[in-house]
Amino acid sequence: MNRTPHTLLINPTITSRSSARFPLSLLHLSAALDRQGSSEILDGNIDRDLVNETLRRMEQGKFDAVGISVMGGPQMAPSIEVSQALRKHFPSVPIIWGGYFPTLYTDTALAAPYVDYAIRGQGEESLPELVAALGKPEHALANIGGLSWKSGDTIVHNPSRRISLGDTGLVLPYDKLGDPRRYLASTFLGRRTAAHQAAIGCRFRCTFCGVAAMFGGTTILPAATRLERELSYLKYELGADSIQFFDHNFFDREEDMIPLLEVMAKLELPWWCYARSDALLKLSESSWKLVRKSRLKMAYIGAESPSGQMLKEIRKGTRPDQTLQVAELCRRHGVVPELSFMVAPPQNTEDETAQTFEFIRELKRINPESEIIVYIYTPLPESSRHEKDRGKRASTPLLDLNGEPVVFPRTPEEWTQPQWVNYACHADAPWLSDKLRQHIRDFVTVLRCRFPTVQDLRSPPWAKRSLSAMAAWRYRHRRYDRPWELNLANRLVKLRMPQVSGL
Structure with a gap:
């Protein structure tokens, strides 16, 4: 009697526990997987000891595959760490990367020895088909839309899949998150x-x-x-x-x-x-x-x-x-x-x-x-x-501050370097001079002190009013450079930055 496939889905740590939100992509994938098999979800934003918790889950249950949702930026390092641990302790279990990063940087993701498959774009149909095909002859992979995979030393990119929004008539399996109210x-x-x-x-x-x-x-x-x-x-x-x-x-x-x-x-x-x-x-x-x-x-x-x-x-x-x-x-x-x-x-x-x-x-x-x-x-x-x-209109080559072509990382590890984490987070670029970089930071400091965000519930109202008053003359006269007094006050008040923390 054939056993139905069992999949572990992992959301690597990217936020603080207090900022954790429903891992919606994994909830949708879990619902899709459960039609022909079963799945569990491990959210690194809640389970902070991600690697050890992953290994514990793997030891407790027999999983046929592990799917990892990977964003660029600060989620790269924990994604790599948990993937390397899985490869070391459970070398025969297939590791599948999906989400933003492997969709945009597919060859880079598959260059890693700890990534076996990459799913591009939406995965609700591709992932169940892939899990069902594991262990079968290689040709079983050929017709899975949106899948990229390794055939020996060659990377194979199957045709893309049309997106869809299927409706089972059920709500997402929030119960797989433990107590969903903590989100x-x-x-x-x-x-x-x-x-x-x-x-x-x-x-x-x-x-x-x-x-x-x-x-x-x-x-x-x-x-x-x-x-x-x-x-x-x-x-x-x-x-x-x-x-x-x-x-x-x-x-x-x-x-x-x-x-x-x-x-x-x-x-x-x-x-x-x-x-x-x-x-x-x-x-x-x-x-x-x-x-x-x-x-x-x-x-x-x-x-x-x-x-x-x-x-x-x-x-x-x-x-x-x-x-x-x-x-x-x-x-x-x-x-x-x-x-x-x-x-x-x-x-x-x-x-x-x-x-x-x-x-x-x-x-x-x-x-x-x-x-x-x-x-x-x-x-x-x-x-x-x-x-x-791709190739529809000629794009001007990206050059760094020295006029040299910008060379993007070719491995996941290179994407964990600070300058590329900042690039992925839209916080820095190779063509910025130190002077302009500082000028942008100073403008943002003056602006957010002068107009504190309504999203900031932590800073006391008196502190926000005081910072707004302190920044008023700089904003009025466009004196953005070197706002030392605002930087000093920010160390005490720590105004919320929506571009970093969102809601």
Whole structure:
């Protein structure tokens, strides 16, 4: 009698325990695996001794494979550590990497001796098919969409798989996380904020975006019945009082959004989501009425740049004037716009940065409640773009500060080096001078002290008011450089930085 496959799914540590949110990708994978087998979930954000806990689980139960969800940046080192431990102590168990990093850097992931398979993009169909094919002749792997694998010394990339949003009629297996209520966090949205993802993908093709690279300009929205079932479980069974949507872009075409907004208006759970300025500007007044009733509190909007030319080059599809308009629109409807910008691009680095700083000041004049997130522009290498977009338009080679071509890491270990962790986190780039790097940090310090984020629940109100007053003269007179007094005060107050910690 054949035994059904048993899979261990691992989310390597990336946050503090207090910042842990539902590992949604693993919950979806677990639900898919359990149709023809069984699975367990190990979340390194909760189980802090990840390697020893992994080895303990492996010793207790017979697993046919281990799937590891891997992001770039700070999650690389724990991903490598747990993979190496598995290879050392359980050398015959296949190790499968999936998620953002192996999708964008597939050959780099498979260059590691501790990675046997990589799943590109969505894994709910590919992973169960792979687990079922393990131990069978090699040709059984050939028809698994989205799979990359090693055949001797050769890496084989199977054709990509179309994304889908299947619905079993059930909620996700939250019980596999132990007590799922420990993932409900106190945020500015509510005392018990739950993370949730309704739609997947994004129909836009921004050249810098990992979502576009993973999904190739495709998005799928859920049925309203599914959204209501899932959110009702979070609200009535787990006690969630607010929702942070991890959708790659929540607002899409208005006619498709109305049924979803009606569900949100019915449940009245304060919420946060990603959005686009053009989508919000196209909403009718009746849809905005639903938005207000649903209690949307904040929308994260990728403004990116005040340069129309740059927005065109990165295929953003929006205009600078729309960013200004959406700041005013959100003000009228009581929604806080959280606007992100990418400064210091490889070309016109200093001029683009200076223009962005002035544009941010204009936004704050239009809507002082606007939240501003500043990142360094760190584009994806050509090889990481979606296959539909590679080579379509000539891209200017990336050069470092010395005019030499930027060479991206070729192994997972190289991606753990500080400069590449910072690159993956949009915190630094090889073409930045020390002077500009410091100038950006100083501007951000003055800005966040002058306008402390509403998301900061830890710092006492008197401290935030004091820092705002201290920073007022610098902000008014554009005296950003060397804000020593603000840096000193920040050591005591430690204002929250949304670009680092999110909600």
